[in-house]
Amino acid sequence: MPDEYLVPRRLVRAVPALAGVLRRVDAWMLQAAFALLARLSPRNAAGLAGGLFGFFGPSGAKGAKVRRNLRIVFPHHSEADIARLTRASFRHVGVAAAELAQAPRVLAARDTRFEMVTDDPRIRPLRPGSPAVIVTAHVGAWQYTAMLGQLAGVRV
Numbered sequence: 001m002p003d004e005y006l007v008p009r010r011l012v013r014a015v016p017a018l019a020g021v022l023r024r025v026d027a028w029m030l031q032a033a034f035a036l037l038a039r040l041s042p043r044n045a046a047g048l049a050g051g052l053f054g055f056f057g058p059s060g061a062k063g064a065k066v067r068r069n070l071r072i073v074f075p076h077h078s079e080a081d082i083a084r085l086t087r088a089s090f091r092h093v094g095v096a097a098a099e100l101a102q103a104p105r106v107l108a109a110r111d112t113r114f115e116m117v118t119d120d121p122r123i124r125p126l127r128p129g130s131p132a133v134i135v136t137a138h139v140g141a142w143q144y145t146a147m148l149g150q151l152a153g154v155r156v
Helices: 009-014 016-039 042-059 061-073 079-108 144-151
Strands: none
Touching: 009 016, 016 042, 016 079, 042 061, 042 079, 061 079, 079 144
């Protein structure tokens, strides 16, 4: 895990004596961002975070790394396609961050937001103290899966 997310790493490296202060500033900015996202509606939080990440994310060092990796994975894509995929990748990260900020609200309304479906009658719903393997695709709010297990009493 990086030590800084919003403060440029090159700034922290350029002024090592201020690294601790810069990291605290970074933490405060993240806390403020998450507090703001938590106050918005889930839809507005996802839109705001996705838009900001999609706009600002590609311009930094991580954007260059994403573009480099996408060129490897999609060698025949045009630069316009790589730029579009890079923005989309960062937008998805922003939406995932907003979903984490919204987790307490969304999980409090889990009875109206989530449904456990099994096609196999031999599979029992989650029960406290029962072992379980949870498999999910990384689509939608995939990070809620483990949280839902914990709410059902499953040790994750």
